[in-house]
Amino acid sequence: MPIDLRSDTVTVPTEKMRDAMRFAEVGDDVYGEDPTINRLEQLAAQLLGKESALFVMSGTQGNQVAVLAHTQRGDEVILEEYSHIFNYETAGISTIAGVQARTIKGTNGQMPISEISQAIRGNDIHYPKTGLICLENTHAFSGGRVLPLSYMEEVYNLSRQYQIPIHLDGARIFNAALSLGVHVKDIARYVDSVQFCLSKGLSAPMGSILVGSKEFIERARKWRKMLGGGTRQAGIIGAAGIVALEEMVDRLIEDHNHAKYLAQSLSLIHGIDIDAYGVESNIVIISVKGLEIKAEDFINQLNQFGVLANTFGPGRIRFVTHRGITNEHIEKAIAAVRAISNNNINS
Structure with a gap:
């Protein structure tokens, strides 16, 4: 067998995950009746210190749903120029959400605070509304670099000044938390929503979680349905996600x-x-x-x-x-x- 260092997406589920999937209690998730998915979402929300959570098919779908739930067509979204959302998600935010990307060159994923401030649009009829700021932690393109909590707090304080929500592409947020030596809640507290992957290092076969306020997740759930993400007996997959969160983080x-x-x-x-x-x-x-x-x-x-x-x-x-x-x-x-x-x- 080759030594596969291409990505942590090549991980396979553990035997305990396979057993959990086989014996998972399931129901129709579109009706909100899959007990395993409900448990997974409750666990994820609790871990990240948010009100509610939503199981999605992939990190890309989670990021797309988040942008749709936070913004309106014609808005502008501020992102780091090498962010995953801008570079590797097939222009979804523009083609599906109908928003414009405003990219800023960062250092190790960190956009300068002064440039974020300058990029926020004023109230002018010629300008789009700045509807969202997106961060990525860890920042994949820079080699998995971690955004310091002090930096995230600065962006958060700026966003509150202008009442602009922040979405975090936290595909590897648990890696970031371990690197910083903090609980994952300490990162999530500085953003309004987070998407994180159950696959990759956590080794579940597929799926991601989107967390945020109850109102935000209600909007996101409808957008997920529109994008074809409304699944039925999804607990078969969700069972592996529960094992991932309970046993695979450390x-x-x-x-x-x-x-x-x-x-x-x-x-x-x-x-x-x-x-x-x-x-x-x-x-x-x-x-x-x-x-x-x-x-x-x-x-x-x-x-x-x-x-x-x-x-x-x-x-x-x-x-x-x-x-x-x-x-x-x-x-x-x-x-x-x-x-x-x-x-x-x-x-």
Whole structure:
């Protein structure tokens, strides 16, 4: 079997999840009668300190539903220019929600507070209304960097000044909480809504959760239905999500430790450029430009060693650690990169 470091989306459910799915008590969720989904939503809302929660098919659907529930057509949404919502969700906020993206260049996912303030539209007939601010924690494109609580509090205080809601794409919010050494509620308190994934590091087979106020979730539930997300006996999937939240959060620290060790080891290899000390969660991004090799060619050579990874822009390679990765896998990945480096230097 190859060592799959492409993404933490490749995790598979645990045996306990499979058993929970097999024996899950189910009902029609559109009628609100699936007891397992109801329990999952209550658990998620409680964990994040919000009034209510909604099970959705994916993180992308959760983010889309959130934008729809927060905004009106013609509004403008402020986002970091490399955010997942802007770059990797097929322009859903514009094509479906009918809102305009206002992107700001950030550092490690952090948009400068002064530039967020300047981007908020005034009351002018020529301007769209600023309807929403979106944050992402952890910030995937920057290598899983974590937004500090102090930064989130600053954005929150600014948003209250202008009465603009904040949505957090918290696909990996539990990774962020562990990295910060805080409870996940401490992050969620600074935003009006959060989407987080039950898959990825938490290892459920699919699904995400959207949390917020009771009124917000009522609006979101209707939008979910419009997008085809109204499911029936969804508890079969939701049962795995409950196991994920109850048993899989603390083990994420193993992924962080693997990523940090991988990063530190790769930083010692000639031709590999990486900020090893900037690795804060389970994502490692390296530059192979020093080897004078294209990212695609580097990936192909990695594959020959039985290691899978993804390109992540010109000359950049991304590795993501997860439950399926062991210490031995990490050592083999390091050895593969070292061999590729030596081969390219000596050729």
